[in-house]
Amino acid sequence: xxxxxxVFAAVxxxxxxxASVAGCAKKAPETRxxxxxxxxxxxxxxxxxxxxxxxxxxxxxxxxxxxxxxxxAREIAKDLGVELEIKDMDFDGLLAALASGNIDMVxxxxxxxxxxxANVDFSDIYYFAEHGVMxxxxxxxxxxxxxxSLKDKMLGAQRGAIQVGLAKTRIKGVADDQxxxxxxxxxxxxxxxxxxxxLKNSKIDAxxxxxxxxxAYLGANADLMLASYTFRDDDGGSxxxxxxxxADLVAAINKTVARLIAEGKIEAFVAEASESVEY
Ligand code: ARG
Numbered sequence: 001x002x003x004x005x006x007v008f009a010a011v012x013x014x015x016x017x018x019a020s021v022a023g024c025a026k027k028a029p030e031t032r033x034x035x036x037x038x039x040x041x042x043x044x045x046x047x048x049x050x051x052x053x054x055x056x057x058x059x060x061x062x063x064x065x066x067x068x069x070x071x072x073a074r075e076i077a078k079d080l081g082v083e084l085e086i087k088d089m090d091f092d093g094l095l096a097a098l099a100s101g102n103i104d105m106v107x108x109x110x111x112x113x114x115x116x117x118a119n120v121d122f123s124d125i126y127y128f129a130e131h132g133v134m135x136x137x138x139x140x141x142x143x144x145x146x147x148x149s150l151k152d153k154m155l156g157a158q159r160g161a162i163q164v165g166l167a168k169t170r171i172k173g174v175a176d177d178q179x180x181x182x183x184x185x186x187x188x189x190x191x192x193x194x195x196x197x198x199l200k201n202s203k204i205d206a207x208x209x210x211x212x213x214x215x216a217y218l219g220a221n222a223d224l225m226l227a228s229y230t231f232r233d234d235d236g237g238s239x240x241x242x243x244x245x246x247a248d249l250v251a252a253i254n255k256t257v258a259r260l261i262a263e264g265k266i267e268a269f270v271a272e273a274s275e276s277v278e279y
Contacts (some may be wrong), residue, residue, distance in 0.1 A: 001237040032242070033080075033249040036104055041083045044073045045103030047091035048190040050209075051216040052273035053109040053238075066276060068269035069107040071242075072126060072260060076105075079256045090190040092160025095120060096245050105253065109210060111162045113235045115231075120241045123253045126266055128237035131166055132214035133227040134199060134207040140225060143206060145230045147171060152185070155207040156195040159188040163208040163234060170231050171206075196221065212270075216277045 036042045048054040052065035065086050076082035087103055094106045098120060112122035126215075133145045133150070144148045150171050157163035167186045168174040174183065187204050189195050195219060196217050198204045209217070211230060218224050241256070242249050260266050 006214045012279075019223075020202055025176050031248050032104060032246045033252060036080065037250070038081055040072075041081070041085055042077050042080060042105065043085045043087060043103045043234075045087050045089060045094050045097050045106045046070070046073075047094060047191075049089045050109050050213050051130045051277045052212055052270060053210075054107075055216075055277065057276060057278065061197060066273065068127070068266070068273040069109060069238075070277055071269040071273065073105075073107050073256070073268070074258055075265070076240075076253055076256045079259075080252060087128050091158050093202070094160075098241060101243070104242065104249070109213070111233060111235045111237065112239040112241075113162055116241070119244065119245050121246065121250050123240040123242075123250060123254065124257050125237040125239050126261065127258050128214055129165060130235065131208055131231040132211040133171075133229065134196070134209065134214050134217060135227050136199065136202070137223055137225045139205065144225065144227050147227070150227075154185050154187060154203070156187045156189065156204040156207045158192055158195065159190050159208070161198065162235070163210075164188055166231050166233065167208045171208075184262045193212070196224070199224065212274070216274070219277065 008118055012248050046054045046065070048056055049066045049069070052067055053069045054065060056063055058064070059235070066090060069084070071083055086096070089097060091108060094108055094110070095116065097103045098106055102123040135195050140219065143153070147170070151173060155167040155171060157167045158256065164186060168183050172183060172185065187195070189198070192209065192213070195204070195207045199207050200221065200223060206227070214226055218226060240253050242253070
């Protein structure tokens, strides 16, 4: 009798275990992509101080964020059949916002550097640009021709951006493995317009930014010019960042990126955005 009871209990326990296993199998863990589809909304994080990538403009008297990154985001939302919400913040806050789940993706001309790859996943690269150096026109004879002329000068780059490292390694001559250490002559500010202002006011002597962005700022500031030298970085271009481990979301984004590249749409978006930059 005792034996029968034990067998019965064992069978009952087994049934319970298999039932709960089956229950688990039915309810797949919710991915970010399924949450996006369910909410019918994808939240983009960007730093809209980077024309023609993303910038503020007036449309029908209303402040609006536009740019080719935003056009790409709209296509991603469209392909997913969801709405797009845009959150604008300082560039150096974007990855934390991604980690905390405040945003679903970052499109901000972000370079998929190795260091960032350790913390987030990236889409395929959708655009490539070199980096340019903005100086004052009045200093043309001093700094325009030779990068060595800026070695002991005050430089500026956006906080959290790879240009901080470029300013140190390519202009200051700092070793690659020291690029993280603060440098007294590399000023880091959260917003690019503030750096441009410091340049105009002679607080700093040069600003490093992606070449198309530097050109956009020059168009609006006749007292500034580009130095003749440019830099290429090893990480090669801009990609879209998402929280680590969201393979289905990355795949969906890559599908849209591939379509846009195949249709020549990225170039069209870049041209359109560049035209709408206000000078
Ligand atoms: N490509 C550079 C980087 O990743 C700078 C990007 C700055 N983007 C912006 N929207 N302000 O680090």
